[in-house]
Amino acid sequence: MYNASDLRKGLKIEMDGVPFVVTEFNFVKPGKGQALYVCRLKNMISGGTVSKTFRSNDKIDKPDMEQKTLRYSYAEGDDCVFLDEDYHQITVPASVLGDQRYFLSEDMAVEVVIYNGEPVDVTLPTFIEKTIVETEPGVRGNTATNVMKEARIEGGFALQVPLFINTGDIVKIDTRTSAYADRISKG
DSSP: OEEGGGOOTTOEEEETTEEEEEEEEEEEOOSSSOOEEEEEEEETTTOOEEEEEEETTOEEBOOOEEEEEEEEEEEETTEEEEEOTTOOEEEEOHHHHGGGGGGOOTTOEEEEEEETTEEEEEEOOSEEEEEEEEEOOOOTTOOSSOOEEEEEETTSOEEEEETTOOTTOEEEEETTTTEEEEEEEOO
């Protein structure tokens, strides 16, 4: 059990049998009465958000969660199969992975949060390197501003890259924002 004073950004709690993560947190001390904790909570299963106000004497349940480091093995349709250190297979549905499934590469280590035996959240390394498989050539002379163009990486994900990026280049991608970060090498 948590007390309301334990609330902070990133804390995982359980309400009505559903796991939530605190995304925003404000402490309010009115002139009269007890302190209030105003939180924005994200449902870890459905992805929806709610606002909730806790009083200073409220008790909050801890979710039965486990965090494991797993290695990516292969894709099975839209779902992905991961292996733990004992080589047990854990299938993570596409709904949990979202666009992150395009950034997976063989034997990549990821952090998976498991709630009641089901994976509910996957955290990839912050930066990954992928090869550009398709992009149009940049237009010569169009360098006055920060002009971007669309490019596809292996796996089919499309992102915006600078004009100087060509097919075959290896780029660094920020997995938190799904955005181009840097060019690693020319193709």
